Amino acid sequence: MSTKTYLDAIHDAMWEEMERLPTMVVLGEDIQEGGVFRATDGMLAKFGKDRVLDTPLAESSIVGIAIGMAQNGCVPVAEIQFADFAFPAFNQIISEAAKWRYRSNNAWGCPIVVRMPYGAGIRGGMYHSQSIEALLAHVPGLKVVAPSTPHDAKGMLKAAIRDPDPVVYFEHKKAYRALKDELPDDDYVVPIAPAQVRREGGDLTVISYGFMVHECLQAAEELAGDGVESTVLDLRTLAPLDRTAILDAARRTGKVLIVHEANLTGGIGGEVAAIIAEHAFDDLDAPIRRLAAPDVPAMPFSGAQEDACLPSKETIAAAMRDLAAY
Amino acid sequence: MAIQAKGLEAPVEPDQRLRMYRDMLVARELSDRMFTLNRQGRAAFAITGQGHEAVQVAAAHAVRPGVDWILPYYRDVAMMIALGMKPRDILLGLFAKADDPNSGGRQMPCHWSWPEMRVVTRSSVIAANLPHAAGIAYASKLRGLDEVTLVSFGEGATSEGDFHESVNFAAIHQLPVVFLCENNGYAISESSEKQMAVKHVADRAKGYGIIGQTVDGNDLIAAHQTLSWGVGECRRGRGPVLIEAKTYRFSPHTSSDDDRRYRPREEVEEWAKRDPIDRFRTRLQGEGALTPDDDRALRDTVKREIAEAVAGAEAAPDCDPADTARYVYFEGDSAQQRGAG
Numbered sequence: 115m116s117t118k119t120y121l122d123a124i125h126d127a128m129w130e131e132m133e134r135l136p137t138m139v140v141l142g143e144d145i146q147e148g149g150v151f152r153a154t155d156g157m158l159a160k161f162g163k164d165r166v167l168d169t170p171l172a173e174s175s176i177v178g179i180a181i182g183m184a185q186n187g188c189v190p191v192a193e194i195q196f197a198d199f200a201f202p203a204f205n206q207i208i209s210e211a212a213k214w215r216y217r218s219n220n221a222w223g224c225p226i227v228v229r230m231p232y233g234a235g236i237r238g239g240m241y242h243s244q245s246i247e248a249l250l251a252h253v254p255g256l257k258v259v260a261p262s263t264p265h266d267a268k269g270m271l272k273a274a275i276r277d278p279d280p281v282v283y284f285e286h287k288k289a290y291r292a293l294k295d296e297l298p299d300d301d302y303v304v305p306i307a308p309a310q311v312r313r314e315g316g317d318l319t320v321i322s323y324g325f326m327v328h329e330c331l332q333a334a335e336e337l338a339g340d341g342v343e344s345t346v347l348d349l350r351t352l353a354p355l356d357r358t359a360i361l362d363a364a365r366r367t368g369k370v371l372i373v374h375e376a377n378l379t380g381g382i383g384g385e386v387a388a389i390i391a392e393h394a395f396d397d398l399d400a401p402i403r404r405l406a407a408p409d410v411p412a413m414p415f416s417g418a419q420e421d422a423c424l425p426s427k428e429t430i431a432a433a434m435r436d437l438a439a440y
Numbered sequence: 441m442a443i444q445a446k447g448l449e450a451p452v453e454p455d456q457r458l459r460m461y462r463d464m465l466v467a468r469e470l471s472d473r474m475f476t477l478n479r480q481g482r483a484a485f486a487i488t489g490q491g492h493e494a495v496q497v498a499a500a501h502a503v504r505p506g507v508d509w510i511l512p513y514y515r516d517v518a519m520m521i522a523l524g525m526k527p528r529d530i531l532l533g534l535f536a537k538a539d540d541p542n543s544g545g546r547q548m549p550c551h552w553s554w555p556e557m558r559v560v561t562r563s564s565v566i567a568a569n570l571p572h573a574a575g576i577a578y579a580s581k582l583r584g585l586d587e588v589t590l591v592s593f594g595e596g597a598t599s600e601g602d603f604h605e606s607v608n609f610a611a612i613h614q615l616p617v618v619f620l621c622e623n624n625g626y627a628i629s630e631s632s633e634k635q636m637a638v639k640h641v642a643d644r645a646k647g648y649g650i651i652g653q654t655v656d657g658n659d660l661i662a663a664h665q666t667l668s669w670g671v672g673e674c675r676r677g678r679g680p681v682l683i684e685a686k687t688y689r690f691s692p693h694t695s696s697d698d699d700r701r702y703r704p705r706e707e708v709e710e711w712a713k714r715d716p717i718d719r720f721r722t723r724l725q726g727e728g729a730l731t732p733d734d735d736r737a738l739r740d741t742v743k744r745e746i747a748e749a750v751a752g753a754e755a756a757p758d759c760d761p762a763d764t765a766r767y768v769y770f771e772g773d774s775a776q777q778r779g780a781g
Contacts, residue, residue: 137583164582170612175571175605182575185560186509187583190575202601209565210572218553218561219544220767254768278770 118297121290123268124153124229128191130301131275132161135189138275141167142176142193142229150195151231151290173199177206180226181214190226191275197232197284198241198412204249211280212255226281227274232260233286233325234375234407234424239415242287245324245376245407250282251353251385257306258353260284262327264295266350269304277306284352286325293328307351309359315343318369318437321360321386323349326373326425333431342438352382357389364390368399369437373425378406400440405433450668452501452661454729460501460522460660461724464493464717465739467518469746470527471691474534474549478695482754483534486695487550489515492622494716495657495667495685496592497522499620502667503590509558509576511569511591514550515622515689519592523557527746531753538759545759566627567593567600570619574606577615577680588674590667592620595684596627598644599635607682611648616674618667619682622657628693629702642684650680657685658716661723687716 118126132138140154146168148155157166169176173194180190194200200207207228214224234243251258257279261267267285274281312327313334320330327348334344347363349355364370370390372383383404390402407413407423414420452460471488478486489496492515500522503510512519517530529541536545542553543561553561560576562569573591580587597603598621610617621641625632638644645652651673655666663685670681688711692699699708724730 137579139582170605170608172601172605172609174602175574175609178568178571178602178606179575179578179609182572182577183579184575185572186576186579186585186587188575188579205565205568205602206571209563210568213563214561215767215770217543217546217551217563219540219546220771221553221555222561223770257769 115296116299117294118264118268119291120264120267120285120293121151121153123264123295123297124271124285125155127268127271127275128154129157131189131272132157132165137187138189138191139165139167139183140191140193141169141180143169143171143195145193149193151287153193173203174206177203177226177228178210180228181206181211181224184224184226185222189275191229192226193229195231196242197230197246198244200230200246203228207250207256207280207282208253212253214255215279216255223278224280225278227271227283228280229283229285231287232284233288234413234420235288235325237415237417237420238287238413240412243413243420245374247284247352248376248381251382255280256353257281257351258284259306259351260286260324261304261350262286262289262324262348264293265297266304266310268297269302270306270350272301273303273306276303281306284324289325307354307356309350309356310348311345311359311363312348313344313346315345316367317343318371318434319345319347319363319367320371320373320430320434321347321349321363322373323352323382324375326375329425329427329430330373332427333434336427336431337434337438342434344434349382355385355389360386360389361394364394365397368397369440370398371403371405371430371433371437373405373430375407375424377409378404379409381406400437403433403437405430450502450665452664456501457724457729460497461720461730462738462742463497463522464518464720465742466527466746467493467496467521468717469742470521470530471517473746473750474531475691475695477534477750483549484536485548486534487514487548487693488517488691489622489689491688491690491711491716492516492624492657493518494660494720495620495622495663495687498660498663498667499590499592501664502671503588506557508587508671509560509573509589511560511562511573511589512552513562513593514548514564515594516552516592517550520552520559523559525554527749528753531749532756535753535756536759537753537756539756567597567602570597570602570606571609573617574610574615577610577617578613581613581615586675588616588618588671588679590618590620590671592622594627595621595623595625595632595635595641596630597621598641607648607650607680610680611650614677615680616677617680618670618674619680620667621682621684622687623684624687624689626689626693626703628697640684642682645682650682652682652684654684654686657687658714658719660716660720688714
């Protein structure tokens, strides 16, 4: 076992896969110098400029070129420097990668990984803080993951690289250096799809993903001090959703709070709530609650306003208390 | 044009010439027929490229089928015929039948996919497959494979950002890509003056530091020479190249538009005098390679073959609604997994 940050986990997953797969290529902007977050640190010297590829500043073709590489025996892992800059690549992700297998009636596959650093809480302002995962989770044909721990970050990135379909991998910027785990030294994967119960308790269920899972766990700890026991479910994969785990967790407690830092309307929380309302209505003891960022276009640069947007341990705990008392 | 002046040779054997001529006839007859089937209410939609046959057949003969990668667009009926796709297979797509080899009835007609021939699936989104061509060619180079990638598109596609991004990337890495623009002067209703301030698409090559070449796309032999040169440049490690074939479409953009609204009839008639099939027939007859009697017999045969293909394809089984949700993701069964080793 070794102590690794969330960023180390991502770096190591790519490094180990690069060693294993001679045609794997990491590509994106500033990749060769190690990446703006250092996720590709040291790779240029180890694997060379052809496999550690600095692309022009052109997000559409970063993904489009990855799609092409994947057709011809390469294993591409594309990095969009910030998820906020992914929109020029949406055509390649949605019109091309997501529909590749379906539109060719399974004659072709599109095994690519698109990494997207996302999330707020780092004073990144409107264009370095967004959580755009719901926009892509809406698109069948894509797999969308948002690991919350270093252990999952490594195991799910390896799973994504080995997946036969396109995977959008959301890595939370605040988690990069804030989170550490003891990770196994041997190769392992964390499969895409299954959610993970992070804490068990019978009074209510909190469902979240990404960095917010840790805020939820702290809030749950606080409430435990008051004798309120919570289940915390980490979705881990946002598309396709683990419906079984969601329904099990909802039924276990009859009260559900869903938390994410993306804005409320059209978010993952709405879909999770709909699944529960549709299939576990009779088991509910309270209306499903959602806690999310307000419907503003993006997180302001102002620290005061950014904090006002983000769910926190305090606001989550308050919502949990309300729900517990219902 | 300029390429011929350079004296570059791309010999075309007599048998090959007759096969090229036949493929153009097949494509024209098939395309006309697909429009008729739409007008008769038997097909929901048709999209074709009557008038583009020469450059398309030339392209198919300039590459090594099954070795080089081909990313065609929806006008490339003649390219696909010349690569060996059967009219019946194209018609299965027209009728959106279960056995449509291009997409199993999921895509509009003429949205090609043929893994065995390295014809890569594409969408309806203009220029979106240009980055794929660059990526495939990058992989060829990385893996040390002697492969060329040919991607075709209309001049409207050259306005898209993906055109710029792809040509730029291919130029930076000197990738073996032939960017083939079939410039027919119109993107649906928009004439090329609305797409660009330069006279020729090939002029844009300078901005990327690569060679651009314009050729008469209605002259099969000239187009074949130019494309053979372009493929050869790529093979010799001097790619990419941007080739612009000047041509014209005699059909509307698709079965859903009326080109009389935006193209003067005199212009269409003027281009009809430069019909690539007529020009090649005249050439073959002048060379004594085709007698008028042989030509008539050949055209009758082609007409009959297309009629038979229509009957067969129209009678083929429809798609099963129960299969609608299949192949959203890899199903791990008999699927042929591509990429990732």
